[in-house]
Amino acid sequence: MYQLTFDKAEFLKTTWQKKPVILKGAFKNFQDPISADELAGLAFEEEVSSRIVVTKPEGWDVIHGPFEDYSQYGEQHWQLLVQAVNHWYPESQPMVEAFRFIPDWRFDDLMVSFATPNGGVGPHIDNYDVFIIQGEGRRRWRVGDLGQYQQRDNNPNSPLIEDFVPIIDDILETGDILYIPPGFPHCGETLTTAISYSMGFRAPSQQEVLTELADYFIDNNEGQQRFTSTQEPEMAGVVPTSHQQGIMALLASLANDPQAYQTMLGKLLSKNRFELDVCEIDAEMDAETLIDALEHGAQLLRIGGLKVLCLEGDNQSRLFVNGEMMTMPNSQTDILNTLTQQVSFTAQQATDLISQSIDCVDYFVSMLKQGYYYLSE
Missing domain, CATH: 3.40.366.30 (50S ribosomal protein L16 arginine hydroxylase; Chain A, Domain 2)
Known part of the structure; x- marks a missing residue:
């Protein structure tokens, strides 16, 4: 039902993690796997991560779910976003399967958004790859080039940035896909009531890998090797470059030893960021x-x-x-x-x-x- 029309091998060779692109008609005869009412029903659940973004003249307000009533938001200028819909809504799985030409360990989740006209989340930069699939309705997307961008209102904690010069400025219609690699600023504007699907693919940061590795060694009482040297400096207060490099080489030796990192890496890459819809346990199962x-x-x-x-x-x-x-x-x-x-x-x-x-x-x-x-x- 959900068959991609573009050449996946060519995409991986020329586009993946290199440049943003709009893939027109990437899904033929696309049908939304979930309706707006069903999405609203998911956002009612306590276990499901959801939020509403309200567009205002001076910026955006973010309200976190669960949600029981949407009447207060009116018919324009807001957007509902629900994370990990593939965890809670099995009918979305066939669409997820279409993207398994990207490794499973990279896949983060399927986020689904329902947006009213003029709804959006503002210009921002993501640290992961994303495929934005347009379902019902039409949305205008602008994407900028890599570069240094000022955070909105000089607020270091803001997820938003100041505006950018677009290298892509186009309208997505049903079945179109916008692919955006990490680091490219982008902004969506809803033209008509619309449903969009964001397939996110994430890789761990250095910080995450080092934290996981440290926890693994502490829990298993491993990584006990210490630095040794054959030459000492003439000045007691100086740490020689050779000592600096030798100490850091202890980490490099772990990174080159599969027995040291494989268990940690397997556990890290198989974890989910969002709660799973675990089935009721059958105590009689054997x-x-x-x-x-x-x-x-x-x-x-x-x-x-x-x-x-x-x-x-x-x-x-x-x-x-x-x-x-x-x-x-x-x-x-x-x-x-x-x-x-x-x-x-x-x-x-x-x-x-x-x-x-x-x-x-x-x-x-x-x-x-x-x-x-x-x-x-």
């Missing part, structure tokens, strides 16, 4: 119950937004699921790849995997108990 369900034709489905990853060249046979590690000592690489790649399994597919590796029974039972998978007829 291997016998699972196999009986499969024999009666049940399917296994992964909940929306769950990241199941494996690391190429890993020193162990294992998976990383939502920030946790699961060892799979009896499973070959092809089985691990199948478990990461597929988000649903027919009864026959699951049975075949179980017959190939006993680990798969433990994996599926564990996922069901944690509410990360569920059984469907």
Whole structure:
């Protein structure tokens, strides 16, 4: 249903993380997977992250959800934004699947916005890649070039910047996509009542990686190697360049040792920023119950937004699921790849995997108990 019309290999080669572009008619015969009323219903839920941005002559007001009533906002100059819709609304999953030519570890979430005429969030810069898909309605988008931009009103905490000179200034209509790499300023203006979809792809910062690495070494009492030297300075108060470099080389040695970083990296990259819609846990679930369900034709489905990853060249046979590690000592690489790649399994597919590796029974039972998978007829 959601098939991209552009050449994905060419896009990755020439455009991805290089330059913004509008892809006209990127989805043919596009249909909104969610309606405005259904989006408003999600924003009513306490667990769902949502906000309303009201455009005013002097700026923007941001009100955080949940929301019960929208009548106070009128018919113009506001926008509702709901994060991680793919976690809570399974019907959005087919659209998410269309973007899996980008690795799962980069995928952040699907944000959906409902905007009234003249609604928008103002000029800003994101630190992640985003595909903005236009659903119902029309929106004008302006995108500027990379550069140094002043934050709005000289406020260092403001997410907004002062205006910019656009290198893209165009109108998105249903099925069009605007791709924006990190660092490019952009601003959207709603021309008619519209629904838009933002597919965000994020990579961890140096700060996040170092923090995670430090926590991992502290928790596991690792990283105990200390700096040693063969030459000392003549002046006691001077730290020689060789000592500075030698101390920092301790970090470089960890970065070049897969055994030191792989567990940390797998956990970090499989974590979700937003809450998952975890299924109710079945206390009776065990291997016998699972196999009986499969024999009666049940399917296994992964909940929306769950990241199941494996690391190429890993020193162990294992998976990383939502920030946790699961060892799979009896499973070959092809089985691990199948478990990461597929988000649903027919009864026959699951049975075949179980017959190939006993680990798969433990994996599926564990996922069901944690509410990360569920059984469907």
